[in-house]
Amino acid sequence: MRTADKRVAILSPVAWRTPPRQYGAWETVAGNIAEGLVARGWDVTLFATRDSVTRARLHAVVDKGYEEDCSIDPKVAEYLHISETFEHASEFDIIHSHYDFMALSYTRLVKTPVLTTIHGFSSPRIMPVYEKYRDGYFVSVSNADRAPGLNYLATVYNGIDLSLYPLQQSRGGDLIFLGRVHPDKGVHLAIAVARMSGLPLLIAGIIQDQAYFREQVEPHLDEAIRYIGPVDVPGKNELFGRARALLHLNTIPERFGLVLAEANAAGVPVIAMDLGSCREVIDDGRTGFLVQNVHEAVRALTRLPEIDGGACRKRVHDKFSVDTMVAAYERVYAAVFEMEETRQHEARYCSAI
């Protein structure tokens, strides 16, 4: 397949800019795919906010991320943005959607095949849409995060831009937490580990659940346990430079866990709850430790010297780099194009007899 002949539309969410300034995993991955495809010679149009930064052709109808500009109605932005992509469907050989169930509802109104990367099922209440469109083309971001019955073509792990997260030359002394401040992410468990071990903890990320922050995080903040707000890429690297380990004690199954790969890329070991995708992203005993509870997490701290930062980065390079991800998506696209040709051939054949 000569990739340059094929025109790809990448449909990124518009909650945040692509790539996001700070938080925004879905936009990060959609952006990385667009950049990676461009680097490999594809003709790529990125549907994202107008302030997005990309080497692909940018197509935008929403000025800014609705999470970044409260004058924008999220619902209005989503309907305008998604439908705009589908109104231009005939200009593309494939639409690669990162826009959850909402985009699925337009797929049967266009002829262009639509591949959906499912970045996570936010609620069981969205499943009726996936059930209706189950015969679409789907990719999971981990083997753990799959719904039964969907037409999955592959699991493609998220890829990060390793150049953004250089290998730290030495290990720091702090525990770090990086992610949304939300019960799902187990910030309270990270705090418990810090208290039990007597090690300092730096907490970074947006506060998504104010009550949780107020009740289960804020009362514990002091000299040793600090909340520093959301961080951008330089901020993350500063954290990684001070890190003894990243604590990721999620309380629900992780879908992928981009931050685990980012920490590992910088050579930072990860102590993660063994739920969902964590055992796919972390190689237990080599790039971090999988634990079942807070006590195991505390014990794992004593084993951190076993982890080699270079080996952590090497594994991210091999399995979670943009290039690895994009190469995998190229194979998925090829499979979609082949299935579409078969379908069209069958349709022609059926109409001829």
Added chain:
Amino acid sequence: MRTADKRVAILSPVAWRTPPRQYGAWETVAGNIAEGLVARGWDVTLFATRDSVTRARLHAVVDKGYEEDCSIDPKVAEYLHISETFEHASEFDIIHSHYDFMALSYTRLVKTPVLTTIHGFSSPRIMPVYEKYRDGYFVSVSNADRAPGLNYLATVYNGIDLSLYPLQQSRGGDLIFLGRVHPDKGVHLAIAVARMSGLPLLIAGIIQDQAYFREQVEPHLDEAIRYIGPVDVPGKNELFGRARALLHLNTIPERFGLVLAEANAAGVPVIAMDLGSCREVIDDGRTGFLVQNVHEAVRALTRLPEIDGGACRKRVHDKFSVDTMVAAYERVYAAVFEMEETRQHEARYCSAI
């Protein structure tokens, strides 16, 4: 035009059943149009919740109104329901949408013409969608509730089923308020009028703004001023039977005001704030009084004997009945069919030369 040859899809919202059990103006009107068209011989498919009641063909993918069943995600229901309608577009000669800006986002993906009745602009933030699709076919529900620049084909006043609201044989003694308990609807002003006049007030309707109810309604409730919750059609008639007048002291421009027509149908005079559509629905001095403030409303109470209940009902029959509304929509549909034929003819002509 032989109407029986044309297939109409009526796209009703799925916040409530069609027709709604209690509150739900948009579903009421969409349902009335469907029933009215069936009565006049059209082939009608109503897209609404599965528990809807209609003589049209019912097409449903959402079991219940998302306001009536909290297990349903409103966003999921809307995307599933609206897209289902458009996926069946080729089966219809016209889709008549009552689904606000969301449905507009699908219109360019189908060939079937879509007529949108705009039941109101909920926020300036939704205007970008109307601006994008301004060349669609639009109907306003009052001359007052129009946005500049849209391709309006007509104002068609909402029509009610007069048989549901029989003429009350005698005037009651109470003031009544019927509508959402929300600052927009001026419940606090109705309470002020009751206090100043010394007349009892019955307040009926869903509480849409809990803080408003708690702070500006509840403290005033006593023997004379009572809140009785939402009411169904028999409940409304009971209220109309006790009514001296309906107070509708809206604080923002009314879009149509279905309840004004319902009260008038039962012979109940309406005292309404002169904002938005009220002066189109109420004939000042004949079916009620238009006022500028609470003091004028109190003064208007003394003039209620001038209002003849039969004349109120007669005006509703002439201007706000289902039959009047549906006859108007038939003219609008005919205009759409004609414009579509011209467009197709021009398209053929252009492609031929």
